[in-house]
Amino acid sequence: MSVGYQAVGWNPQKKIYDRVLAVGVILYLALFVGVGAAVNPNATAETLIIRAFGTGALLLLHVVLSIGPLCRIDRRFLPLLYNRRHLGVTMFGMGFVHGGFSLFQFHALGDVHPLVSLFTANSRYDSLAWFPFQPLGFGALVILFLMAATSHDFWLANLSAPVWKALHMLVYVAYAMLVGHVVLGVLQVETNPWLIGALAFGLIWIVGLHLFSGWKERALDREMSSLVRDGFVDVCAVDDIELDRAKIVTLSGERVAVFRYDGKVSAVSNACQHQNGPLGEGRVIDGCITCPWHGYQYRPDDGSSPPPFTEKVHTFDVRVRENRVLVNPTPHARGTRVEPAVIPAQCPGTAS
């Protein structure tokens, strides 16, 4: 997506991203199998493969889950987010190999169907210590499959952004199931502190990172309602907004991105129509608000993507009075053109 109207394909940035990812995965698996075979020569090849892919997938899931909050905390991590879906699909692929080998190893070639065996071979659902951990892994894999299968923007467009987003938030359910899968499974036997410590550290890291990023963002959700003039809310001074950047404010419960550009001020909904990316953390490039996540673009005055693209976001009436920016909290329909507020010449914000 760009004002150049070029379809986004396997562009150079994605190629670099994927090369690094492929190298990392190959080295991880090779090293695991090599070290595993050296220190544990009696382990079967299947065991090493199951362990290598399982641990690798879980490690990669931690990376995937870390990127979102890291970008909320510091936008300089945003390049990691751009191609995160390839990380996710790769992680699912590794999990699928782990699950497939395990399903075959432990449940195939028996007297019942492997999937029936998966849920019935261990029937101790009444016991925490003996709880069947494999169905937890299977459930997580189903979620990760649905996410991987719908990761393409085709599904985002057809499922609608809210449904797609809700589906992909299930990754946290999958993560919880995988922690249970490991704790109730292999860690019942493998008691090396490094393994237990790694999982505990990962869990604390993920939970802590999300809590910290949420705490850091709570200021954004503080409702701005104290200074109202004629239905307009005083959100900031003009020069509080960097040139070609935005200030994010919360009005009537919705985050609004107020942009200063080209001697003007415009306000649009903060949520990108693509994946709810924070438009207010984006930048005006070539006259268009550019989402920091995947580069989706919108014109500031009407909240519409330039043709032939069709994404639209809500727009808001804006005024500039006495070097203060005022925004009407009532949104216009998506794509409605609103005259930008012109910054008077004497205002500091006119400097560009």
Add this chain to the structure above:
Amino acid sequence: MPWNRIMTNTKEDEFFVGYLPTAPPLMGARMRKVSVLLLAVALVSSAIFAWAFRELPAANFEFGIERTFVGTVVESPYPALFVRRPGTTQDLPSYSRYHLVNTGKFGAADAVRGWEGRVAALEGTLIFREGETMIELTAGSLREADGEVIHEGAEQSLGEHTLRGEIVDSKCFLGVMNPGNLKPHRACAARCISGGIPPVLCVRDKSGTAIYLLLVDVDGTAVNDAVLGFVAEPIEITGEVIRIGDQLALHADPTSYRPL
């Protein structure tokens, strides 16, 4: 690598757009450092994880190697083949007992039905661990053979004992899988025993040496279905221990098994 070395010295106006040909220079340089850091974390984690798993004992499955065996077939309580031991056997029985199982998670009861006490030749793959031996029977390979019929030795009761251990499926435990016991293997063990693989109580003495006892009912019959709910858990079983040759069997009513 210090955090500030990675994340500082960045112009605030740098902005990354993924579909543009190149990343902003400082941002690109920083991402290269982040990539190296992530790769290092992955490699160190990989080595630690691979090293940290517990050491596994020697257990062998000669996958892909098929051998020919000639001996006397036993049907019950679990299929076995008695093969004459070559050479002197002063302290050992004059025959070796090979448990017989089918491929996959199936016992060989159907394959050997009607062969009790008959001399047969067969092809199979050897499975062995700590003196216990098993053959995975190659389908359709069982056939008549000439030779001496080997009679199982007399039963010797070792009295009633209360033993603590773990019920394992003998095929995986002896070598088809490694590890082939404890909770991660519970579902597989249940599947194997359900399919007819002989259930074995593995008991370890104070020195850690394993003793294997075939589990049978008080009347000496197979107990596969009755033990499915107990596999892979610590368990206490009280029953009569009987030795036949070098094989120990524990005769006990499965309803009396006591999970610990």
